[in-house]
Amino acid sequence: MHEIGVMMEVVKTVENFAKQNGVTQIQTLVLQIGELSSVIPRYIEACFPAAADGTILQDTKLEIEILPGNALCCECSKVFNIMENKSKCPYCDCRDWEMLSGKEFNIKEIVAC
Amino acid sequence: MNTFKVMEIKRSVFEDNDKQAELLRKDLKKNKTFLLNLMSSPGSGKTTTVLRTIEALKDEMSIGVMEADIDSDVDADAVSKTGVKVIQLHTGGMCHLDADMTKQGLEGLGCEEIDFAILENVGNLVCPAEFDTGASKNAMILSVPEGDDKPLKYPLMFSIVDVLLVNKIDTMGFFEFDLEAVTERVKKLNPNIKVIPISAKNAQGMQEWFDWIRTQVTEWNDK
Numbered sequence: 094m095h096e097i098g099v100m101m102e103v104v105k106t107v108e109n110f111a112k113q114n115g116v117t118q119i120q121t122l123v124l125q126i127g128e129l130s131s132v133i134p135r136y137i138e139a140c141f142p143a144a145a146d147g148t149i150l151q152d153t154k155l156e157i158e159i160l161p162g163n164a165l166c167c168e169c170s171k172v173f174n175i176m177e178n179k180s181k182c183p184y185c186d187c188r189d190w191e192m193l194s195g196k197e198f199n200i201k202e203i204v205a206c
Numbered sequence: 207m208n209t210f211k212v213m214e215i216k217r218s219v220f221e222d223n224d225k226q227a228e229l230l231r232k233d234l235k236k237n238k239t240f241l242l243n244l245m246s247s248p249g250s251g252k253t254t255t256v257l258r259t260i261e262a263l264k265d266e267m268s269i270g271v272m273e274a275d276i277d278s279d280v281d282a283d284a285v286s287k288t289g290v291k292v293i294q295l296h297t298g299g300m301c302h303l304d305a306d307m308t309k310q311g312l313e314g315l316g317c318e319e320i321d322f323a324i325l326e327n328v329g330n331l332v333c334p335a336e337f338d339t340g341a342s343k344n345a346m347i348l349s350v351p352e353g354d355d356k357p358l359k360y361p362l363m364f365s366i367v368d369v370l371l372v373n374k375i376d377t378m379g380f381f382e383f384d385l386e387a388v389t390e391r392v393k394k395l396n397p398n399i400k401v402i403p404i405s406a407k408n409a410q411g412m413q414e415w416f417d418w419i420r421t422q423v424t425e426w427n428d429k
Binding site (some may be wrong): 096098099102103105106110114116120121131137197198199200201202204205206 | 209210211212213215216217218219220221222223235300301302332333338362
C-alpha cells in the first residue's frame, strides 16, 4: 500500500523529466534504495507495473541498486555496516556512531533510446 | 541501430513533495493560519481529542478541520456537529496525505479565515511520518492500550513530531504501560519533543494541551 503511492510519485517525476528533456522512450529506469530506508525493493518491483500502466514507463525495465546502511564509529573512526553488526561497532563495541548511508530512495538514472 | 543514452536524474523521490510542503508552509504563514498535522494509529482517540479541542477553543479562534481517511465520512460527520468548518479528504486507498492533497484540502476549507486548522491524518504510524504535509507543527497521539514499546517499533514517527499526547491515561491501571519509559525512549529519539499525558475522555491533562495550542497559534500568526 505504501509502495504503490511512492512508485506513482516516481513515475510522475520521471514523466516530467522525460517531457522536459524530449525523451519519448525509456528502456531502463534505475532506482537506488538504501537498506535502511522504509521502502522494500521486493514490493517496489511488484507494484511497478501497476504504477507505470498507461504511462511512458509502461514497457520500461526496472533496475534497483541497493545501497548499504553504513555508519562511522565515533570512537575509533572506522566504517561498518549497521545491520550486519546489530548497531554496534565491530571493532570497539561502541554504540555511538553517525549514519553515512542507507536511508536513500533516489531515482538514479534512465536509459533512454 | 538504436542509440541508447544514459541520463542522470539523481533525485530523491521525496524531493517534489518536500518542495511543495515548504511552499505551503510559506502560504500558511502569510495567511496567518496555523496548521497542525495530527497523526496516530487507528483507535488512539484522534477524533475524540479533536472534538474536545474544538469545544475548548472555538470561542477564541476560528477553527477548520480536515479529516483524512481512505474512505467514509464518519469522522467529518462527528466534527461537523460542533459547528466548525470541516472537510473530508479521501485518499482513495493511499495510506497517507502529501503536501498537494493537504493544499487542496485547505483550499476547500477556505483557509484565509481560519486561525487554526487541524489535519487529522490517516490512522497509521508508518507512512504519514515520511511525507511532509506542509503543516506548521506535527503532533501524534499514542494511547495507553497500544503499549509503551511503540517508540521502539516506529522510531521515525516519534522523531519527527513536535508534541506527543499520551492518551487514555485513565486506563493506565488496566495495562502494563510505563509512562516514564515512554518519555525516556521518546526523548532519546527526539530531545526537543513535548510529552503531554491526557485523557480526552475525562479531560485530564487537556488544559496543558490547549495551552500548547494557544501558544503555537499566537506565535505562528503574530510573527
